[in-house]
Amino acid sequence: MKWLEGLVVVAAMLLPFALIRTEDLTTYVYWILVSAAYIAYTAFTMRWEP
Amino acid sequence: MNSFIILTILYAIAGTVIALYARKGIRSQEDYFIAGRRIGGVISALTYAATTYSAFMMVGLVGFSYATGVGAVGFELLYLVSTIFLLSYYAPRVWKISRDKGFVSPAELLSYRYGSAVAKLAALISLLALIPYTSVQLIGVALLFEKNGLTFVEGIVVAAVLVAIWAMLGGLRSVAWTDAVQGIIMLSAAVLVVIWTYLWGFSNVSFNAEVSRLGELLYVPNSFWTPVRFAALAVPWFFFALTNPQVFQRLFIPKDSRAIRNMIILFGFFGLIYTVLVTFLGLELRLMTELGTFPAVKDRDAVTPTLLTYAPEWLSLLVALSILAAAVTTANSVILTLSSMISRDIIRETKNIITGRIGVLVLTLLVAVFAMQRPAYIVELAVLSSTILLCQLPLILGIFHWSRGKKYTGISTLVAGSSIAVTFSFLKLSPLGIPASIWVLLVSFAVHLIVSVVEDLKSA
Numbered sequence: 001m002k003w004l005e006g007l008v009v010v011a012a013m014l015l016p017f018a019l020i021r022t023e024d025l026t027t028y029v030y031w032i033l034v035s036a037a038y039i040a041y042t043a044f045t046m047r048w049e050p
Numbered sequence: 051m052n053s054f055i056i057l058t059i060l061y062a063i064a065g066t067v068i069a070l071y072a073r074k075g076i077r078s079q080e081d082y083f084i085a086g087r088r089i090g091g092v093i094s095a096l097t098y099a100a101t102t103y104s105a106f107m108m109v110g111l112v113g114f115s116y117a118t119g120v121g122a123v124g125f126e127l128l129y130l131v132s133t134i135f136l137l138s139y140y141a142p143r144v145w146k147i148s149r150d151k152g153f154v155s156p157a158e159l160l161s162y163r164y165g166s167a168v169a170k171l172a173a174l175i176s177l178l179a180l181i182p183y184t185s186v187q188l189i190g191v192a193l194l195f196e197k198n199g200l201t202f203v204e205g206i207v208v209a210a211v212l213v214a215i216w217a218m219l220g221g222l223r224s225v226a227w228t229d230a231v232q233g234i235i236m237l238s239a240a241v242l243v244v245i246w247t248y249l250w251g252f253s254n255v256s257f258n259a260e261v262s263r264l265g266e267l268l269y270v271p272n273s274f275w276t277p278v279r280f281a282a283l284a285v286p287w288f289f290f291a292l293t294n295p296q297v298f299q300r301l302f303i304p305k306d307s308r309a310i311r312n313m314i315i316l317f318g319f320f321g322l323i324y325t326v327l328v329t330f331l332g333l334e335l336r337l338m339t340e341l342g343t344f345p346a347v348k349d350r351d352a353v354t355p356t357l358l359t360y361a362p363e364w365l366s367l368l369v370a371l372s373i374l375a376a377a378v379t380t381a382n383s384v385i386l387t388l389s390s391m392i393s394r395d396i397i398r399e400t401k402n403i404i405t406g407r408i409g410v411l412v413l414t415l416l417v418a419v420f421a422m423q424r425p426a427y428i429v430e431l432a433v434l435s436s437t438i439l440l441c442q443l444p445l446i447l448g449i450f451h452w453s454r455g456k457k458y459t460g461i462s463t464l465v466a467g468s469s470i471a472v473t474f475s476f477l478k479l480s481p482l483g484i485p486a487s488i489w490v491l492l493v494s495f496a497v498h499l500i501v502s503v504v505e506d507l508k509s510a
Contacts, residue, residue: 023262039318
């Protein structure tokens with residue numbers, strides 16, 4: 001599951017190469033939102049006990 | 051004496067006071083190199099951030115986004131999310147095993163599984179990779195001083211003295227506390243310079259209305275950010291959290307599992323905010339160039355220095371101080387980590403603190419002498435550092451996911467991977483169009499797999 005999560009995140013970060021081609025800040029904002037969402041997700045998931 | 055020199059003296063005094071205070075209670079190498087594993091989550095996060103984010107951010111990344119557009123943001127944020135992913139999975143495990151087994155040097159984790167010869171080789175490869183990388187930090191500081199009245203050599207000496215004194219006095223506790231203060235300086239300077247630049251450049255025109263002037267810089271792929279180039283740049287940084295010893299050793303220092311959790315989350319948000327600010331600054335300046343309100347800068351590393359000539363003196367000083375802080379925090383963290391590897395993995399002295407302090411002194415001298423040569427190939431060497439260190443990845447992952455492989459697996463993986471990194475990088479080889487960093491990973495993993503199976507069969 002962890003590696004699937006990693007693949008999903010990397011795929012989400014690479015998505016603009018295939019899907020976004022606009023001359024505005026869409027790509028920039030998209031990358032920020034994906035990163036922020038992933039950091040928030042890790043903060044709220046219960047997997048911190050070693 | 052100009053304002054920057056006065057500010058540097060004040061900065062040096064403040065850092066030295068912190069370092070003197072931090073040196074109390076250091077009795078063992080564990081206290082000296084990893085602060086006795088007693089650092090809280092906030093300080094751990096700030097030292098992790100200050101160690102990770104070097105002068106590259108405020109100089110290199112501003113220029114990179116100015117010259118190449120939003121692809122620079124994707125590259126840097128891919129590094130960040132991959133780091134958070136790897137840390138959220140491995141950091142608690144590394145933290146626990148380091149505590150249970152008493153690891154202090156990052157290579158001791160390799161020693162535990164693959165033997166002391168492998169740890170020694172990993173320490174030597176880290177020295178080879180990180181001395182040029184650390185020299186780049188000192189060169190950056192020296193160039194800053196060169197614009198403010200000192201000679202290049204005097205700048206190197208000032209930076210080296212700051213790096214050595216703070217690390218020698220209080221070890222990691224000193225480095226972590228000074229890192230925390232400097233991390234706040236770095237973030238504050240970035241916030242203020244972005245706001246000031248926005249008010250300067252876009253008080254009469256709308257940023258959103260004009261941003262389309264940036265054209266292909268607003269999407270990927272474009273003429274610079276091809277998928278292959280993105281992969282070549284991103285892969286070495288993707289695994290930075292596991293392969294670079296100065297950040298890996300930070301996983302040993304949090305005082306409890308709650309502190310390590312806070313460290314990673316706070317680092318994530320620090321990294322996100324800092325990256326957004328720095329890259330937005332680059333885009334702001336590029337749009338101002340298109341609008342004719344900021345000069346076109348050909349050399350991308352000169353974008354921030356050019357901005358500083360237009361900014362008010364207080365802001366120029368603050369940004370210059372933040373660049374100095376970023377360089378010093380990265381350099382002293384690397385040197386302290388390398389010193390722990392020399393002491394514990396190479397000469398195998400695990401009790402005496404003096405060997406650590408001598409190590410810091412000798413390494414700082416080496417780095418300073420290397421920096422003074424000002425070699426033309428220094429940037430290539432710095433880029434090479436992360437590529438070389440990738441050869442450790444199969445060994446680190448093997449500890450958690452692969453039960454086969456001992457001494458010969460470790461040695462052959464490190465030798466094969468580092469040889470490929472050095473050869474391909476210096477000869478600028480990319481067979482089949484695949485970047486050197488990916489070849490290092492492919493070869494290292496292949497050698498690790500084959501030799502570990504053979505080694506396992508022979509020992510059975």
